[in-house]
Amino acid sequence: MQIVASGLTLGAMYAVSTIGLALVYGALNMLNMAHGAVLALGGYVCFYAMAVLGLPAIVGVAAAAVICGGVGLAIYHLAARPMLNSANFETQIFIATIGIGTVIENVILRLFGPQPKAQPLNLPGALHIGHVAIPLQNVLILAVAVAMMASVAWLLGRTRAGRAIRATAQNREAAQLMGVRIGRVYAQVLALSGALAAVSGIMISSLAGLLPNVGADPMLKAFVICVVAGLGQVRGAVVAALALGLLESAIQYAVGVQYSFAILLVIVIAALIWRPYGLFGRKQVVRL
């Protein structure tokens, strides 16, 4: 029960950060290597708003989402858009976003220093179910993550903008021929991905603390999840994220923390040998 609770929390955090990555890959064929840095930035913005400016938690989270959404927009307009028509777009944007990520991390380092900081957004207390105690912080994280995923599902499934995003991901040229302005879709997707990264960064740092490179590990896992689910598969990514979170906490409990990532990777490799296009992936050529 304890394992399931912490596994679900972990998985839910992974899911929120992975959705952003999967959406961007699905729509633009772009691996956003700055995602981890945006995640960290979100954590720091919330920290600054709450600990330094003394603003309430909801304002901190909103500020982080808005600023990171803006960073996503900037990544689109300054990096992705000028390269879109290039034949080597995927490679170029991959390298460019590594650079952007490094810049963001160093700006954070310069502003806040290398010492770890505690995320002030913290809910004390625990929920007792029988003899199992689940920290309220985990309950909060789970609730927020579910709400975020439900909103994204609603956006993609029920709104006009969401239909345009799905159409662009499934067939870019056909979407254009239906009258979808794909440049706008790309900008929306990157902004949304930035905002989701911010929320995910706040959740992760509220458990793990804040460091300029706090996003590196979740981003790596988000990539693993994306690849396992099939690149660009949003729904698959959520399922894979939850499975990975549960698996990770089970391995940590049964074998030990130091083995968890290695064992995860072995399972991932096995899964990819079994289904090279990802568990939910279509047969398609990914140029990299």
Added chain:
Amino acid sequence: MSLLQIDGVEAGYGAQLVLRGVSLTLAQGEMAALIGPNGHGKTTLLRAISGLVRLRAGTIRFDGQRIDGRRPDQVVAAGIVHVPQGDMLFAEMTVLENLMMGAYLPEAARRQAERLEQVYALLPKLRERSGQIASTLSGGERRMVGIGRGLMAGARLLMLDEPSLGLAPIVIDQIYQVIAGLRDAGHTVLIVEENASRIAEHADRLHLLDNGAFAWVGSGADLMSRPEILATYLGG
């Protein structure tokens, strides 16, 4: 006045020039066909009209307005719909969702219920299949969805790129029934077709595209009386 007027269009990909000075006019209610061997610019001309390929020279006017240089979504908004070669459906959406994407722009969205009924009347098979995921359809059904999706926009000019390509003869017959229905309903249509003798029965005019320029223009009856053209360009 002509609905579509193309003057001296040149376009290509990278260093390669595909269209070398193409001019064409199409009046309201006409059905014109682009015929000729593969790789001579038929598809590129449609892509140039719909804004997917940039012009190197020349102009394209639609209803008197210059549309060259516009983005694809602006060309759709102007009233031109391009049904691309090889279906290009949204593979993970249902038939109905695909059709609704055809009415994506606000003006079309307002009339989507009425248009959907028109599309179902023309393509009754789509009503039965409306809940099915597009990638699970047969080749002929996919083609029907592609045409239906194009009609949902309520365009004033419909461009069809090889609607019968790769289909079984019996399915081609069905597609041609739909094409005849479009013409009878007064749609203005520009259609790319490999099978010249088949489209010659329906189109008001045929344009033979050879190496990026028109080598011959005439009616279907003209074409049938010119066996040397059929033999040279169209393999009999």
